[in-house]
Amino acid sequence: MPSISSTAGATSAPPLAAPAPPASPAPSRAADDSLAPAQAAQEPRRPAHAAQEPLRPAHAAQEPLRPAQAAPELLLPHAALRRWLVACIVAVFLAVSVGGITRLTESGLSITEWKPVSGVLPPTTPEAWAVEFEKFQRIPQAQTTHAGMTITEFKWIFWWEWFHRIIARTVGLVFAIPFLWYLAKGVIPRGLRVRLAWLPFLTLCQGVLGWYMVSSGLSERTEVSPYRLAAHLSLALAILVIALWTWADLTPRKDEAAASRGWRTTVNALTALIAITIVTGAFVAGLRAGRIFNEFPLMGGQVVPPGYLALGGWWRNALENPVAAQFHHRTLAIVVAGFALVVGWRARGAALSALQARAMRRLVWAVMLQVAVGIVTLLWAVPVALGALHQFTGVVLLTAAVLAVHAVRSAPPPFRFRASAAHSPVSLPSS
Numbered sequence: 001m002p003s004i005s006s007t008a009g010a011t012s013a014p015p016l017a018a019p020a021p022p023a024s025p026a027p028s029r030a031a032d033d034s035l036a037p038a039q040a041a042q043e044p045r046r047p048a049h050a051a052q053e054p055l056r057p058a059h060a061a062q063e064p065l066r067p068a069q070a071a072p073e074l075l076l077p078h079a080a081l082r083r084w085l086v087a088c089i090v091a092v093f094l095a096v097s098v099g100g101i102t103r104l105t106e107s108g109l110s111i112t113e114w115k116p117v118s119g120v121l122p123p124t125t126p127e128a129w130a131v132e133f134e135k136f137q138r139i140p141q142a143q144t145t146h147a148g149m150t151i152t153e154f155k156w157i158f159w160w161e162w163f164h165r166i167i168a169r170t171v172g173l174v175f176a177i178p179f180l181w182y183l184a185k186g187v188i189p190r191g192l193r194v195r196l197a198w199l200p201f202l203t204l205c206q207g208v209l210g211w212y213m214v215s216s217g218l219s220e221r222t223e224v225s226p227y228r229l230a231a232h233l234s235l236a237l238a239i240l241v242i243a244l245w246t247w248a249d250l251t252p253r254k255d256e257a258a259a260s261r262g263w264r265t266t267v268n269a270l271t272a273l274i275a276i277t278i279v280t281g282a283f284v285a286g287l288r289a290g291r292i293f294n295e296f297p298l299m300g301g302q303v304v305p306p307g308y309l310a311l312g313g314w315w316r317n318a319l320e321n322p323v324a325a326q327f328h329h330r331t332l333a334i335v336v337a338g339f340a341l342v343v344g345w346r347a348r349g350a351a352l353s354a355l356q357a358r359a360m361r362r363l364v365w366a367v368m369l370q371v372a373v374g375i376v377t378l379l380w381a382v383p384v385a386l387g388a389l390h391q392f393t394g395v396v397l398l399t400a401a402v403l404a405v406h407a408v409r410s411a412p413p414p415f416r417f418r419a420s421a422a423h424s425p426v427s428l429p430s431s
């Protein structure tokens, strides 16, 4: 018998039977409630703590329970979309993390061709490995960073890049298949169709951009262009932000009111600064600037490091001079840390809802964690594990910042699910 999961405040459609009427009231805002008031009024509301519990149709009460895996899982539309978005968010986290390790292990240029379909199959025979190795040895990086590499060592970096590409393809499928499935089933509300269509489209662009980045390291340079690396990371994070924001939009909130304008401006400004710091971090990574001046807080014993403006114009230094890139990144990080501490201090006892106060606390802690990991990463001259961790916590920080921006705004009006779809359970694409 199918089981149906819902979320807080969601109502179920006949012939489903919900548990006994709740002792506690349901959340004040739920997308479905406002769309089918007549229907919702006749249906018992589920208590908040029952949100994640599966509902069973009434006649199932007499039937023995069957093993869970035998039943295709059904969800109400907004819950199905939210679950899909969580999968998208997890997929982006995974792809960014593996991408970071691929770069840190200098594995990214080990596959010198882009074959979106046939590239799924790795070499399986010694001859096929020899061909791949031979292609790799033709690129400049094989004569510099990987000079003297054996085929056994080559296989190690090959597998990282192959794994990264496989994950990237999987991310594409996680975005595209459920989107097309839900679109075909008429589950996606009109106000979300274009926004959600951006997700698979941008993921496709991300694949193309990834190859554009790799190609920049195959002929003259010994590593990829820092500009393209920064663009690749930024686009991954833009995709994450869209998925996160939409997930938050679809999540029922108990508090509906926005925080004061001052708080909204403050959180927006802090988030903008964090985003800029992330982009400067990508340039530090792309220019391998974390392996110079492995000291903190001074650089070369000075506040402004020697060689800061070695390349002429300010912009050129900021984007191409490793010394300037590191100086800007750490300076911005210090400003972000100070700003976050002030925000955390002012949030104590401020007129914020519980959700907003919690979002502020998470944001402040995420900043502190990120700065601490960044300093240790620098002092230890970027070992792979710490470099990967710093990138991962950077994504966690962005997540906390986006959710804080969302929390201080007023709850968005509920999306208009099609009347026929709003209360009809849908199966997941895999079911």
Ligand code: HEM
Residues within 6 Å of the ligand: 100, 103, 104, 233, 274, 277, 278, 279, 280, 281, 282, 283, 284, 285, 286, 288, 289, 290, 291, 296, 329, 330, 332, 333, 334, 336, 337, 367, 370, 371, 372, 374, 375, 376, 377, 378, 382, 387, 388, 390, 391, 394, 397
């Ligand atoms: C708000 C604070 C910070 C944010 C949001 C942030 C974010 C980032 C990001 C996104 C990267 C790029 C990672 C990659 O593409 O692999 C990065 C790299 C880096 N960051 Fe930070 N960072 C922060 C603070 C710091 C601090 C305080 C330090 C040290 C003083 C630091 C040192 C580094 C270093 C050395 C790298 C290069 C790592 C590598 O080569 O992989 N970061 N940062």
